């Protein structure tokens with residue numbers, strides 16, 4: 001198979017990435033964090049809604065409280081940075097013009113804006129934010145891959161009490177939290193977790 005250098009690098013990052021739960025003392029710089037979040041923010045989302053929001057936690061006392069909310073998972077307290085990925089569809093919809101103004105003619109942008117506000121406005125908070133969480137997992141995937149390409153280890157987690165995390169960080173009550181992500185320089189290789197072969201998960205029609 002012919003691949004470009006970019007293609008090879010992306011495939012290599014996907015193949016080499018594993019969850020890392022132990023980290024060295026080396027700091028994750030602001031510049032690395034920005035690179036990660038800018039790349040994650042390049043993720044596609046339906047209507048370009050971009051419902052993901054992030055909190056970057058470096059403070060040890062707050063990380064310790066998050067660790068307790070994450071059923072004691074050690075990587076939360078041990079990582080130099082813990083990212084909390086949450087959804088805020090209310091903010092996204094209130095500011096939806098931000099996503100269209102640069103790319104669409106004014107009339108079309110206004111029509112799409114009205115359509116989205118009407119469609120999502122008729123949904124419950126729970127349905128709306130669940131939709132947002134689905135979109136946010138795309139950004140999570142981007143972030144994990146780009147972290148690997150920068151030599152950073154990550155541990156995505158769903159094992160936490162969302163209400164406790166929201167209370168600790170003062171997040172909106174309606175928000176969903178698709179993941180906590182511990183980020184740091186690896187001090188372990190991680191497990192070589194097996195993956196299904198393509199034939200196991202693919203049905204071909206035609």
Ligand SMILES: Cc1cc2nc3c(=O)[nH]c(=O)nc-3n(C[C@H](O)[C@H](O)[C@H](O)COP(=O)(O)O)c2cc1C
Pocket residue numbers: 017018019020073156157158159160178179190191193
């Ligand atoms: C959304 C999500 C939630 C996860 N939650 C946890 C968790 O709470 N604790 C944990 O140790 N690992 C968690 N994991 C890691 C998975 O167990 C891991 O990704 C999977 O076993 C594949 O291994 P790998 O990441 O090393 O390739 C989570 C992964 C994802 C994507």
